[in-house]
Amino acid sequence: MTHEPAAHASGSDDRYTRGLAALRLVTGGEHNPVLGPVAETAPDLARFTVEFGYGDIWSQPGLTPRQRQIGTIAALAALGNAAPQLRFHIAGALNVGCTRREIVETFIHTSVYAGFPAALNALAAAREVFTARGDGDEGGEGGEGDTAIAEEPAGGDRYARGLDLLRAVDGPAGPAVVDSLAGIAPDLGRYLVEYVFGDVYARTGLDLRTRELATIAMCTALGTAGPQLRVHLRAFLHVGGTREEIVTLLTQLSGYAGFPAALNAVTAAREIFAEQDAAGNAAE
Amino acid sequence: MTHEPAAHASGSDDRYTRGLAALRLVTGGEHNPVLGPVAETAPDLARFTVEFGYGDIWSQPGLTPRQRQIGTIAALAALGNAAPQLRFHIAGALNVGCTRREIVETFIHTSVYAGFPAALNALAAAREVFTARGDGDEGGEGGEGDTAIAEEPAGGDRYARGLDLLRAVDGPAGPAVVDSLAGIAPDLGRYLVEYVFGDVYARTGLDLRTRELATIAMCTALGTAGPQLRVHLRAFLHVGGTREEIVTLLTQLSGYAGFPAALNAVTAAREIFAEQDAAGNAAE
Amino acid sequence: MTHEPAAHASGSDDRYTRGLAALRLVTGGEHNPVLGPVAETAPDLARFTVEFGYGDIWSQPGLTPRQRQIGTIAALAALGNAAPQLRFHIAGALNVGCTRREIVETFIHTSVYAGFPAALNALAAAREVFTARGDGDEGGEGGEGDTAIAEEPAGGDRYARGLDLLRAVDGPAGPAVVDSLAGIAPDLGRYLVEYVFGDVYARTGLDLRTRELATIAMCTALGTAGPQLRVHLRAFLHVGGTREEIVTLLTQLSGYAGFPAALNAVTAAREIFAEQDAAGNAAE
Numbered sequence: 045m046t047h048e049p050a051a052h053a054s055g056s057d058d059r060y061t062r063g064l065a066a067l068r069l070v071t072g073g074e075h076n077p078v079l080g081p082v083a084e085t086a087p088d089l090a091r092f093t094v095e096f097g098y099g100d101i102w103s104q105p106g107l108t109p110r111q112r113q114i115g116t117i118a119a120l121a122a123l124g125n126a127a128p129q130l131r132f133h134i135a136g137a138l139n140v141g142c143t144r145r146e147i148v149e150t151f152i153h154t155s156v157y158a159g160f161p162a163a164l165n166a167l168a169a170a171r172e173v174f175t176a177r178g179d180g181d182e183g184g185e186g187g188e189g190d191t192a193i194a195e196e197p198a199g200g201d202r203y204a205r206g207l208d209l210l211r212a213v214d215g216p217a218g219p220a221v222v223d224s225l226a227g228i229a230p231d232l233g234r235y236l237v238e239y240v241f242g243d244v245y246a247r248t249g250l251d252l253r254t255r256e257l258a259t260i261a262m263c264t265a266l267g268t269a270g271p272q273l274r275v276h277l278r279a280f281l282h283v284g285g286t287r288e289e290i291v292t293l294l295t296q297l298s299g300y301a302g303f304p305a306a307l308n309a310v311t312a313a314r315e316i317f318a319e320q321d322a323a324g325n326a327a328e
Numbered sequence: 329m330t331h332e333p334a335a336h337a338s339g340s341d342d343r344y345t346r347g348l349a350a351l352r353l354v355t356g357g358e359h360n361p362v363l364g365p366v367a368e369t370a371p372d373l374a375r376f377t378v379e380f381g382y383g384d385i386w387s388q389p390g391l392t393p394r395q396r397q398i399g400t401i402a403a404l405a406a407l408g409n410a411a412p413q414l415r416f417h418i419a420g421a422l423n424v425g426c427t428r429r430e431i432v433e434t435f436i437h438t439s440v441y442a443g444f445p446a447a448l449n450a451l452a453a454a455r456e457v458f459t460a461r462g463d464g465d466e467g468g469e470g471g472e473g474d475t476a477i478a479e480e481p482a483g484g485d486r487y488a489r490g491l492d493l494l495r496a497v498d499g500p501a502g503p504a505v506v507d508s509l510a511g512i513a514p515d516l517g518r519y520l521v522e523y524v525f526g527d528v529y530a531r532t533g534l535d536l537r538t539r540e541l542a543t544i545a546m547c548t549a550l551g552t553a554g555p556q557l558r559v560h561l562r563a564f565l566h567v568g569g570t571r572e573e574i575v576t577l578l579t580q581l582s583g584y585a586g587f588p589a590a591l592n593a594v595t596a597a598r599e600i601f602a603e604q605d606a607a608g609n610a611a612e
Numbered sequence: 613m614t615h616e617p618a619a620h621a622s623g624s625d626d627r628y629t630r631g632l633a634a635l636r637l638v639t640g641g642e643h644n645p646v647l648g649p650v651a652e653t654a655p656d657l658a659r660f661t662v663e664f665g666y667g668d669i670w671s672q673p674g675l676t677p678r679q680r681q682i683g684t685i686a687a688l689a690a691l692g693n694a695a696p697q698l699r700f701h702i703a704g705a706l707n708v709g710c711t712r713r714e715i716v717e718t719f720i721h722t723s724v725y726a727g728f729p730a731a732l733n734a735l736a737a738a739r740e741v742f743t744a745r746g747d748g749d750e751g752g753e754g755g756e757g758d759t760a761i762a763e764e765p766a767g768g769d770r771y772a773r774g775l776d777l778l779r780a781v782d783g784p785a786g787p788a789v790v791d792s793l794a795g796i797a798p799d800l801g802r803y804l805v806e807y808v809f810g811d812v813y814a815r816t817g818l819d820l821r822t823r824e825l826a827t828i829a830m831c832t833a834l835g836t837a838g839p840q841l842r843v844h845l846r847a848f849l850h851v852g853g854t855r856e857e858i859v860t861l862l863t864q865l866s867g868y869a870g871f872p873a874a875l876n877a878v879t880a881a882r883e884i885f886a887e888q889d890a891a892g893n894a895a896e
Contacts, residue, residue, distance in 0.1 A: 081736065081739060082732060082735055082736075084739070085716060085735060085738065085739045085742065086716045086719070086720060086735055088720065088815075089716075089719070089720045089723065089731060089735060092720070092723065092728075092811060092812075093728055093732070096807045096811070097728055100799075100803055100806075100807065104799060120729065122586075123409075123727075123729070124407070124409035124410065124693075125408075125409045125691075125692035125693045125729075125730070125733075126692065126727075126729035126730070126733060128729075128732075128733065128736075129728075129729040129732065129733075148369060148370045148373075151370070151373070152370060152372065152373045152376070155373065155376065155583075155586075156586065156587050157586045157588060158585075158586045159407075159582075159583060159584045159585045159586040159589070160376075160377055160381055160413075160583050161404065161407070161409075161410035161412075161413040161584060162410070162586070163373060164366060164373070164377070164412075165409075165412065165413075167366055167369060167370050167373060168366075168412075170369065171365060171368070174369065221591070225591075228575065228594060228597065228598050228601065229575045229578065229579055229594045229597075231384075231388060231575075231579055232575075232578070232579040232582060232590060232591070232594060235380065235384055235385070235579070235582065236587060236591075238384075239376070239384065240587060243376060243380070244376075247372075263588065266586075266588065266836075267551075267552075267835075267836025267837070268550075268551025268552055268588065268589065268592070268835075268836055269551070269586075269588035269589075269592070271588070271591070271592065271595075272587075272588040272591070291796060291797045291799075291800075294797065294800065295799050295800040295803070298727075298800060299723075299727060299728050300727045300728065300729060301726070301727045302690075302723075302724065302725045302726045302730070302834075302837075303724055303725065303804060303808060304725060304831065304834065304836065304837035304839075304840040305727075305836065305837075306800060307789070307793075307800070307804075307839070307840065308836070308837070308839065310796060310797050310800060311839075313796065313797075314796050317796065407693075408693035408694065409692075409693045432653060432654045432657075435654070435657070436654060436656060436657045439657065439660065439867075440870065440871050441870045441872060442869070442870045443691075443865075443866075443867060443868045443869045443870040443873070444661055444665055444697075444868065445688065445691070445693075445694035445696075445697040445868060446693070446694070446870070447657060448650060448657070448661070448696075448697065449693075449694060449696065449697075451650055451653060451654050451657060452650075452696075454653065455649060455652070458653065505875075509875075509878065512859060512878060512881065512882050512885065513859045513862065513863055513878050513881075515668075515672060515859075515863050516859075516862065516863040516866060516874060516875070516878060519664065519668055519669070519863070519866065520875075523660070523664045523668065524871060527660060527664070528660075531656075547872065550835065550870075550872065551835075551836075552834075552836055552872065552873065552876070553835070553870075553872035553873075553876070555872070555875070555876065555879075556871075556872040556875070
């Protein structure tokens with residue numbers, strides 16, 4: 045298996061050309077403001093970024109450009125230490141067709157998995173990008189701004205709404221986590237239902253499948269959320285995501301969070317896929 | 329257990345009002361400089377910060393405001409990627425009655441768990457906050473400044489002092505760690521005794537219980553220090569901390585380091601509590 | 613074992629004096645621009661930095677100053693949240709004799725273990741340091757600049773080259789990882805061969821032993837790459853590194869990534885050393 049390169053391996057020239065084309069999609073045709081100075085000091089790292097980052101991983105089939113950019117900004121928001129790249133990829137998300145609303149929702153979602161500081165700092169980066177583009181008021185772009193966000197559910201029976209959604213997303217594993225917390229940290233269990241699911245997952249600005257994709261990206265990038273990564277790999281498949289999307293996302297994240305993060309998440313995915321195959325065989 | 333909201337769940341208006349009151353304690357009555365711009369781009373994230381961050385987790389009984397702020401700045405210092413929030417909560421620590429000395433001591437303690445770069449950068453944030461408040465010289469506030477810090481033990485028999493303290497804090501588990509290092513990395517074991525315990529834990533500017541609370545906060549936020557988290561959950565209980573304080577702290581940290589970090593630390597706490605219950609039952 | 617201080621423990625004055633001497637090697641004799649302001653707010657933390665950071669860990673035998681600085685900048689690049697310290701230690705690397713080329717190569721290597729954002733930001737820090745030193749053009753210093761870097765292998769049979777190198781570095785464990793990926797994420801396996809080994813490890817600007825030393829430093833600092841840390845502890849020994857170098861490096865990293873990171877990496881090293889001792893005994 046390791047003795048032959050995969051069939052679609054290709055020469056360096058192809059990869060560079062393909063990478064430049066992908067990069068132009070992300071930059072909206074503009075010169076990449078990040079790579080210019082890199083090329084002066086480390087021309088090969090600039091070349092690797094184009095060849096590997098865009099010619100290889102970004103150009104794989106398996107995810108749409110919008111999915112890629114949501115996954116990337118979720119991962120960078122969770123890492124919390126790559127502000128220039130986060131701004132670059134927020135702009136890239138807009139360039140491939142993500143709405144401001146989807147970007148803001150992704151960072152509201154970040155508050156759950158990486159905490160409010162990470163969410164607030166990512167949102168500050170988004171504000172900078174939105175302002176720099178000067179498309180009128182920040183809430184603009186056809187009703188995807190403040191007004192729409194303010195229409196989200198506020199108050200009401202957050203617990204009941206959260207529990208329904210927890211079941212819909214995670215299946216029986218979700219309420220089981222809450223039950224297991226009842227004996228030791230009942231308020232944390234309540235917040236998981238009320239805040240995470242009743243407030244955040246209930247929002248309409250990002251569909252459930254994209255929320256789960258962003259969750260997998262964040263847990264992979266953090267590298268410290270193994271149990272949660274497993275829960276949300278299952279949840280992503282449960283709400284209609286595919287194995288191909290998972291594998292493509294984790295492969296892409298090798299470039300943003302490093303190969304160890306990607307490889308360890310693939311190990312988790314392998315377990316979940318095998319578990320589901322075994323359950324499928326048992327049911328036949 | 330999951331079918332009913334907890335008795336003290338409350339409506340959104342109550343949570344917002346309660347959150348604003350808690351936030352005013354932290355800001356010392358001033359307008360929150362962090363949330364203003366957030367409200368323009370993501371008004372719901374600003375609302376969640378008040379409702380969940382302050383109305384829910386900050387308002388729980390179980391920790392004093394000073395304990396909360398020490399735990400928060402310890403976690404943010406260890407994360408190392410949330411400078412605006414760290415400055416905000418250093419000011420908040422002062423506003424709820426922590427002394428400059430306690431804040432500085434917390435960051436000296438940070439050098440042990442997250443390394444000197446994290447400690448030095450947190451201290452730089454503290455210096456900015458102290459300077460901006462302009463309360464005379466930085467060492468001021470009733471003798472809690474440089475002079476007092478200089479009275480700390482320097483030199484002397486650091487190993488003997490460290491070993492005594494290691495035993496007092498960790499019980500037999502502490503010396504066992506040092507012994508286990510003797511065969512492979514004896515100098516690291518020696519530094520653990522001399523630097524960590526002989527220099528840092530021996531300092532008088534922060535009581536042992538608060539040091540352990542800060543340690544738990546840092547290990548939880550890092551998410552990569554599972555064995556050390558378990559050692560220090562035991563140590564916190566050993567020096568007089570309570571299970572309620574632990575659970576309240578971990579619940580609070582869901583807002584600063586994310587739910588996965590909090591949930592994984594609760595799993596560790598559950599193990600330690602069960603271990604101690606079993607030992608207690610065996611002793612009866 | 614824990615009852616007696618190690619024979620070479622020494623008094624505070626010696627440690628401070630020794631620390632200052634080591635610090636002067638790193639700063640090239642200049643005043644440390646990081647510690648000055650620290651000393652005003654937390655004089656003891658400044659003292660600990662000299663005594664522990666330089667008098668203890670930096671002054672241990674077991675690693676050359678160049679190895680120390682490569683390990684340190686690799687760890688700080690991977691952490692991604694300590695820009696002032698990263699710049700300080702890049703300058704320190706130059707001061708103890710590392711070339712600009714070696715520093716740039718270390719950060720190209722960082723792209724593999726901590727992702728491209730971490731690599732690009734570390735490189736930006738390097739560029740700042742190189743520019744501030746004003747040694748003519750950035751590619752200067754006796755042919756170690758752009759020209760030499762451009763001589764690196766580009767294109768060609770990256771898969772074959774990568775697979776040969778993967779075997780040379782990791783032994784049979786390397787191809788086994790690629791094989792295990794074939795059934796789930798074959799492209800990630802291909803990129804591991806082509807990009808990580810065919811492009812990056814194949815570069816001549818940093819010898820394999822130093823690459824593996826940097827890899828161990830990054831995996832230790834990240835704290836989330838346990839399986840990869842074990843692979844590369846074996847690989848470092850396999851390409852000629854010693855146990856003493858590993859232990860000295862991990863001990864040094866206690867000061868940069870914290871004691872939990874160092875202790876957990878020592879646990880991994882203990883396993884690898886025992887595994888090799890057992891294999892050695894079995895072979896006799």
